[in-house]
Amino acid sequence: MYYQTISQCTQMLKNLENWLDKAEEYAGAKTFDIGVLMTGRLAPDMKPFVYQVQSACDYVKAAAWLSGQVPPKHQDNEQTIDEVRARIQKTVAFAESVTEAQYAGAAQQKVSLSWAPGKALGGEDYLLQMTIPNVYFHIAMAYAILRHNGVDIGKMDFLGPINWIDA
Amino acid sequence: MYYQTISQCTQMLKNLENWLDKAEEYAGAKTFDIGVLMTGRLAPDMKPFVYQVQSACDYVKAAAWLSGQVPPKHQDNEQTIDEVRARIQKTVAFAESVTEAQYAGAAQQKVSLSWAPGKALGGEDYLLQMTIPNVYFHIAMAYAILRHNGVDIGKMDFLGPINWIDA
Numbered sequence: 001m002y003y004q005t006i007s008q009c010t011q012m013l014k015n016l017e018n019w020l021d022k023a024e025e026y027a028g029a030k031t032f033d034i035g036v037l038m039t040g041r042l043a044p045d046m047k048p049f050v051y052q053v054q055s056a057c058d059y060v061k062a063a064a065w066l067s068g069q070v071p072p073k074h075q076d077n078e079q080t081i082d083e084v085r086a087r088i089q090k091t092v093a094f095a096e097s098v099t100e101a102q103y104a105g106a107a108q109q110k111v112s113l114s115w116a117p118g119k120a121l122g123g124e125d126y127l128l129q130m131t132i133p134n135v136y137f138h139i140a141m142a143y144a145i146l147r148h149n150g151v152d153i154g155k156m157d158f159l160g161p162i163n164w165i166d167a
Numbered sequence: 168m169y170y171q172t173i174s175q176c177t178q179m180l181k182n183l184e185n186w187l188d189k190a191e192e193y194a195g196a197k198t199f200d201i202g203v204l205m206t207g208r209l210a211p212d213m214k215p216f217v218y219q220v221q222s223a224c225d226y227v228k229a230a231a232w233l234s235g236q237v238p239p240k241h242q243d244n245e246q247t248i249d250e251v252r253a254r255i256q257k258t259v260a261f262a263e264s265v266t267e268a269q270y271a272g273a274a275q276q277k278v279s280l281s282w283a284p285g286k287a288l289g290g291e292d293y294l295l296q297m298t299i300p301n302v303y304f305h306i307a308m309a310y311a312i313l314r315h316n317g318v319d320i321g322k323m324d325f326l327g328p329i330n331w332i333d334a
């Protein structure tokens with residue numbers, strides 16, 4: 001389920017992009033600069049909204065190591081809401097370019113992380129202990145920053161589309 | 168990977184239990200009642216800390232539907248930090264009582280939710296679109312409430328144990 005799990009992480013980035021529309025509406029209605037939300041944070045020693053988005057994007061694209069692909073490098077230079085949207089869109093476009101078949105050998109991959117020199121993770125641990133927790137952590141922190149500041153988003157915006165069937 | 172994914176969600180509850188120790192230390196050092204954090208919230212129309220823990224626990228135990236088990240009912244009556252710890256512990260104990268073999272038919276399960284009458288989800292969608300996003304959402308909101316209030320926890324506390332191997 002590597003491909004399916006990563007596809008769901010990619011869907012979470014699309015959900016996040018929708019929250020940006022609501023953030024923009026809110027800033028318009030309250031007549032404040034949307035840039036205030038881009039630099040918003042939950043605690044003085046926590047990272048701001050733009051960083052949370054960049055980091056969520058990085059953990060989604062880094063899942064491509066599991067497919068044997070080299071993820072594209074993206075500079076962390078976003079400041080405006082349009083730049084944040086573009087970062088999400090190029091990450092989603094890359095993630096969606098990796099096919100299910102390319103993840104066939106994911107369990108046999110060994111993935112290194114730049115911030116843990118000399119260490120690596122097996123494919124399954126990388127997915128379960130690194131990709132999922134980090135993607136959801138940063139997306140949830142982005143959500144929390146917007147929500148704490150009054151943006152009108154709720155749990156169903158967090159979850160996004162759900163493949164319901166009849167009971 | 169149903170069992171492995173749900174085991175990682177269970178591990179996240181154990182991580183959360185560790186944050187409670189740090190919250191208690193912080194309350195002791197600052198000489199405030201730990202109960203203040205139990206009712207803390209990120210926005211007036213968001214749920215408080217205790218609810219976030221209850222809800223994370225509920226989505227972990229509800230994953231047992233995928234194994235064909237009926238999850239135990241737990242009353243949402245926790246108020247104190249010790250009651251919150253007990254809620255986590257009984258949820259972890261139940262989740263860990265379900266074996267890997269019991270998840271063999273998970274993909275063929277059809278799971279209903281009390282808040283979505285008439286609807287259901289197939290096993291894979293239930294895991295990817297309901298269990299994972301909700302468990303991580305509520306655990307991340309619990310983290311955010313503590314962090315926003317100054318508790319000394321960081322990303323590595325969120326991630327918990329990682330199965331590193333040599334690079």
